[in-house]
Amino acid sequence: MANLVKYPHMQQRIVDEITRVMTVSNKGEKEEVQEEDLEKLPYLKAVVLESLRRHPPGHFVLPHTVTEDVAFNGYMVPKNGLVNFMVAEIGRDPKVWEDPMTFKPERFLNEDGSRVEGFDITGSKEIKMMPFGAGRRICPAYNWAIFHLEYFVANLVWNFDWKVSNGCDVDLSEKLEFTFEATLMKTPLETHISHRI
Numbered sequence: 001m002a003n004l005v006k007y008p009h010m011q012q013r014i015v016d017e018i019t020r021v022m023t024v025s026n027k028g029e030k031e032e033v034q035e036e037d038l039e040k041l042p043y044l045k046a047v048v049l050e051s052l053r054r055h056p057p058g059h060f061v062l063p064h065t066v067t068e069d070v071a072f073n074g075y076m077v078p079k080n081g082l083v084n085f086m087v088a089e090i091g092r093d094p095k096v097w098e099d100p101m102t103f104k105p106e107r108f109l110n111e112d113g114s115r116v117e118g119f120d121i122t123g124s125k126e127i128k129m130m131p132f133g134a135g136r137r138i139c140p141a142y143n144w145a146i147f148h149l150e151y152f153v154a155n156l157v158w159n160f161d162w163k164v165s166n167g168c169d170v171d172l173s174e175k176l177e178f179t180f181e182a183t184l185m186k187t188p189l190e191t192h193i194s195h196r197i
């Protein structure tokens, strides 16, 4: 949501995309964006994926241990050695992502923007980002979480216009909160919200 407040053209593109697939009821009321509508909203999905890449809620997965000595890329990880993964760094690797620090949802879309293309969040073919981990211990709720992110962002933006508060800017810098193992905004988001008619 912070990126959609900072970049109003992205917020508007989601609204336009929803407008194309939604109907207004015969009472003139807006319908709620439903689960079955979400698959017709590729730009919305791209925004959610880009958020998970650029601002993964956890910068690490749960710690794992190796059950035997493992030689990997010239390193030896001894049996029972604790291994963690730099989730945020993986998603911001300039060797893999062009202009990685820029919030650019289009990177997940095909050329004409009609679908999310060539990307597998489970990392079963290749790992370019892993906000939910990867492999056997991947977050079992990853599909559920993505569905809820799409559902909430769609309805929040469809019903309300989110703008920066007077005199404020959106600061996207992060702070790690080890108590909850989560990443929070260093400066909490302040917005002005009005009903979208």
Ligand code: HEM
Residues within 6 Å of the ligand: 056, 057, 058, 060, 061, 062, 063, 130, 131, 132, 133, 134, 136, 137, 138, 139, 140, 141, 142, 144, 145, 146
């Ligand atoms: C955006 C939301 C979420 C993110 C980014 C996320 C991310 C993660 C990550 C990184 C792991 C560790 C994977 C690993 O160790 O390799 C994990 C594990 C797990 N997550 Fe999530 N998660 C999310 C939402 C949820 C939700 C909503 C639930 C439950 C309703 C959930 C349940 C679990 C469970 C049970 C595990 C442990 C799996 C295991 O150790 O086998 N997660 N999640």
